[in-house]
Amino acid sequence: GQSLEQPSEVTAVEGAIVQINCTYQTSGFYGLSWYQQHDGGAPTFLSYNALDGLEETGRFSSFLSRSDSYGYLLLQELQMKDSASYFCAVSPYGGATNKLIFGTGTLLAVQP
C-alpha cells in the first residue's frame, strides 16, 4: 500500500518561512502534489513535482527527492491567510493517473 506521513501541526509567525515535510512509502507514483484547505473550505491545488528538484510558484515552493522518499512544501513570507491544512498527495503507478492518495495533513497556524 501507500502511506504519506506529515507532521500533524506546525506553528509559525507572520513573515517567517516554514517547511512542511511529506515522507512516503509507495512503490512508485507519477508525481507529488500539494493542496491547501482552509477550515470549512475546498482543497485547492498549490503545486506539483513530476521530477526531483524544486518547483517555485510565488511564495510557495515544493521539493521532491524520490531517492529519499521525501518531499516538502516551503512557504515564505507567511501571512495570516496561510493558516490552513496542507496535504501532500500522489497518484500511484499501477492505477489510473487520476487516483489521488492524500497524506495525513498538516495544520499550519500562523501567529501575529
Place this chain on the structure above:
Amino acid sequence: DTEVTQTPKHLVMGMTNKKSLKCEQHMGHRAMYWYKQKAKKPPELMFVYSYEKLSINESVPSRFSPECPNSSLLNLHLHALQPEDSALYLCASSQEPQGIEQPQHFGDGTRLSIL
C-alpha cells in the same frame, strides 16, 4: 467561490431517508470525483468518473450510488446511511489525464449529518 459547485451545502438526514448530493462544473473537465472527508483527516477517494463512465470504485458500500448524467454533472445518491457516514463529501473535477497527473479542482463540499 470555487468553479465546482456542490449542493446542498449542509444535509441532515435520518438513516431511512433517501437523498442526493449534486455537483456541477463547467470547465470542460472529463474526469469527476467523489471524496469523503472526516474531521481533521485527509480526503478519501470514493469514486472516479472518466468520460461519464465509472472508472474507479474504492470498495464503497452500496448505500452510496454515484451517477454521472452528463459531462458537467455528478450525483451521489444516498440511501440507508449509517451514523459513521457523517462527513464532508467533496466533489472534484480535472482534465482527463493523458499519462500525466492533472490538478483536481474541488467544490466546497456537502456537510452530511446522519441522525
